Every structure is written in C-alpha cells, then in structure tokens.
Amino acid sequence: MSRIFSLTELREGGPQDLPAVARIMQDAFDPRYGEAWTSAQCMGMLSLPGVWLTIASIDEADIGFALARVAGPEAELLLLATRPAARGRGVGGALLRAVIAEATGRGVIDLHLEVRAGNDAVRLYRREGFGKVGERRDYYRGNAGQLFDAQTFSRKLR
C-alpha cells in the first residue's frame, strides 16, 4: 500500500547541517530580494550563544529550517525557509511553532522577526499570532542593487 501522507519531522540542527541549510536557502529565497544569507553568515551566527537551528525533513530528506536567537526575554526568528517543492504542506508553520515553543521554554516574552514587505510569508506570521510593529526602509538589497523595505513583526509569548 502506498503512503498518502508523509510526516514532517523536526530536529535540532548543528554545524553538520549547514551544507543542507545552504542548499535549502539557495532553493527557497529569490535572489532578486537579497533575503538569503551566505554560508559564512549562517556559520558565524550558529556559533553565537543563544542561537539554535531547527531542521525539518520529510522521508529523511531535509526540506526546511528555522534559525533563531534568544537574548534574555527577547528572541528573534532570523531565517525560515521551506524548499519550493515542499511548500503549502504545513512545514513552515511547524517550524515556526517549534521556534515559538523553544523560545517559550527558554523564558522569552517577546519574539520578533523581520520580513520583506510584500513577502507572502507575512500571511503565515499573522496566522501564527504575529502583529506588525514597525518598518525598516531599504533593509534588503537585491542582487541587482534594488532596495526593499522590511516590516518588523512581533508576538508576545506570555
């Protein structure tokens, strides 16, 4: 009998997962908008205290990740991505809720994130209880030099 549903599995990632993260990121982010990070940026960030990586996989293939950082009562979702072929199946939502749960467990009160104005991900963030709290002009620089505004979203965890 063939399987109809494949479960998303989440696990904590580490430096050994950075090549997979780079592949997912390259696949997921449109270079026009300048939202993706370099591998060196990811590696540098992951080595800082309070930073954690969550990897999502389906049928043992890594298809998404979230990178977040906690500092005292505040945390920030730094990156969230799902491979295009695996989108719309709840992977991004599962990763986001895992970040919320981990941050809550670490005593975080406010969880923030920045997202490019116009990114469809805003819908996911609103659905998970985030509200817009600010704007940052010209925050992202695309591969052709164009600048894109960011919006700051936040959610209280307690």
Ligand SMILES: CC(C)(COP(=O)(O)OP(=O)(O)OC[C@H]1O[C@@H](n2cnc3c(N)ncnc32)[C@H](O)[C@@H]1OP(=O)(O)O)[C@@H](O)C(=O)NCCC(=O)NCCS
């Ligand atoms: C945002 C992102 C992580 C969502 O991943 P996902 O696995 O499709 O997420 P889910 O299936 O849990 O939820 C999909 C929701 O996100 C929204 N969404 C955003 N981009 C989408 C896309 N390209 N395809 C499908 N849904 C998308 C949909 O509106 C959907 O909301 P709905 O269920 O109310 O219709 C994914 O689209 C992505 O990797 N985008 C590129 C990277 C990015 O911009 N990340 C966010 C900023 S760091």
